[in-house]
Amino acid sequence: MKRVGLVPHRERPVALALAREAAAWLRAHEVEVRLPEAEAYAAGLEEYACDVSAFTDGLDVVISLGGDGTMLHTFQLVYPEPVALLGVNVGQLGYLTALEPDDLAMALPHIVAGDYAVSDRSVLEVHVHSAGPAGGTWFALNETVLEKVRAGHLVRLEVSINGSPFTTYAADGVIVATPTGSTAYSFSARGPIVSPALHCVLLTPVSPHMLFDRTLLLGPEEELEFVVSDGSIVALTVDGREVGELVAGNRVTSRAAARPAHVITFAPRDFHQILKAKFALPDR
Numbered sequence: 001m002k003r004v005g006l007v008p009h010r011e012r013p014v015a016l017a018l019a020r021e022a023a024a025w026l027r028a029h030e031v032e033v034r035l036p037e038a039e040a041y042a043a044g045l046e047e048y049a050c051d052v053s054a055f056t057d058g059l060d061v062v063i064s065l066g067g068d069g070t071m072l073h074t075f076q077l078v079y080p081e082p083v084a085l086l087g088v089n090v091g092q093l094g095y096l097t098a099l100e101p102d103d104l105a106m107a108l109p110h111i112v113a114g115d116y117a118v119s120d121r122s123v124l125e126v127h128v129h130s131a132g133p134a135g136g137t138w139f140a141l142n143e144t145v146l147e148k149v150r151a152g153h154l155v156r157l158e159v160s161i162n163g164s165p166f167t168t169y170a171a172d173g174v175i176v177a178t179p180t181g182s183t184a185y186s187f188s189a190r191g192p193i194v195s196p197a198l199h200c201v202l203l204t205p206v207s208p209h210m211l212f213d214r215t216l217l218l219g220p221e222e223e224l225e226f227v228v229s230d231g232s233i234v235a236l237t238v239d240g241r242e243v244g245e246l247v248a249g250n251r252v253t254s255r256a257a258a259r260p261a262h263v264i265t266f267a268p269r270d271f272h273q274i275l276k277a278k279f280a281l282p283d284r
Contacts, residue, residue, distance in 0.1 A: 001112040003032040003059050005050075005083070007074040008090075009066030010042040015090040018065050018101055019043045025108050034059065036077060056081040061111055061264065063104075067091020068184075072239040075141045075261060084118055086111065086264040095183050095274065096141075098265050107266060118262045122178040122199045122220065125257035126238065134236045134244025141261055142181030144254060145237040146226055147173030147206065149245060154209055155232040160225040161218070168229065171208040176201060176224060176254045183275075191215040195271050201256055220256035227251050 004026055008019040023033045023045055033048045040049035056078050064074040064087045071087045078085065087097030088104050099107055110116055124140040138144065148155045157174060159166045177186040179194040182202055187193060191204035192215055203216040203224060218224070227249070228234050234246040246252070275281070 001031060001060050001114055003034065004111065005034045005036075005055060005059050005062035005078075006039070006043075006045075006048075007036065007062060007064050007066075007070065007077065008039055008043055009070045010039055012066060012090050014101060015065040015070070015088075016043040018088065018090065018104060020045060022063065022065075022104060022108060023048060025105070026112070029112060031112055052077065056083055059083050061086060063088060063111075064097070065090055067094060068096045069240060071096040072141055076139075076239060076241075079123065079139050079141075079261060080257070080259050082259070082262060084116075084262045084264050086116075096180070096263070098263070110266065111264075117265045119196065119265055120260035121180045121196055121263055122201075123257040123259065123261050124176060124178055124201065124254055126176075127253045128236065128244075128246070129251040129253075130244070130246055132244050132246070132250075134246060134250075138238045138243060139257060140181070140239045141178065142184050142239050143175050143177035143186060144239075144252075145173055145175050145185060145206075146228075146234045146246070146252065147237065149233045149235050153232075155228070155234050156230040157232075157234070158227040158229050159203075160227075162222055163225075167212065169205055169208060170210055171205045173206040173234070174226070175204045175206060177204065178202075178256075186215070192217075193275065197271070199256060199260075201254070223253055223255040225251065225253045 006019045008015040034050040037049045061084045064071045088099045089097035126138040126144045128134045157169045175186045179196045182194040186204045189206045199220045201218045
């Protein structure tokens with residue numbers, strides 16, 4: 001292990017302190033340390049600041065210090081480079097994280113030695129055909145959302161699957177999620193929880209004004225297409241970050257990306273037991 005990146009939550013003192021401790025340990029063991037500039041200055045680690053455009057060059061592992069939101073931000077910094085992500089939970093739920101703060105010191109020698117397992121997670125590849133700021137290609141570890149901008153208004157989205165018309169959704173929006181993202185926004189919209197061991201895509205409507213209100217589960221090779229219709233204005237969000245607005249005629253296609261995300265674990269993680277703990281489910 002030669003190069004390790006650190007991405008702490010910029011507004012959580014515990015995360016910033018962990019970043020300083022990890023940086024000191026890694027440098028003492030002759031490992032190059034990098035932080036994106038904004039995070040480096042927030043942590044007082046300016047000597048390790050790196051421009052975002054060069055952050056992933058030759059990087060072996062990146063450690064996210066925060067909650068699931070920080071983990072998603074870290075994913076956006078490194079993907080599609082094959083950099084392994086390790087999440088340390090300095091947040092609340094921590095579905096994506098593998099360690100608690102007290103575990104990091106013991107984990108660092110294992111990270112440097114390459115003594116860990118990697119779980120491959122499905123990623124969404126989203127192509128947006130629009131002249132606005134949302135135009136281009138985006139990747140999501142959790143989900144992409146097409147949602148209404150104006151309160152009290154529906155959006156209408158013409159949906160095709162594998163090139164064939166399916167239906168027009170009249171709803172507050174739609175969520176296209178990975179199994180990893182099935183415990184996030186899709187779940188709050190009554191979507192199912194799906195084990196990350198599966199490779200699939202979920203389509204979940206948000207408050208649909210139609211009889212068909214169920215989640216569709218599609219294979220990773222299947223493609224969804226959305227066309228904004230009826231003068232709707234739609235906000236496009238990728239992993240919780242709004243990337244722009246879409247107008248009538250704009251088109252979005254989505255499917256599972258060819259390259260997965262690589263998430264570090266140190267022991268077999270029983271997804272169902274994690275669910276049990278996060279939801280405080282009783283044994284009986």
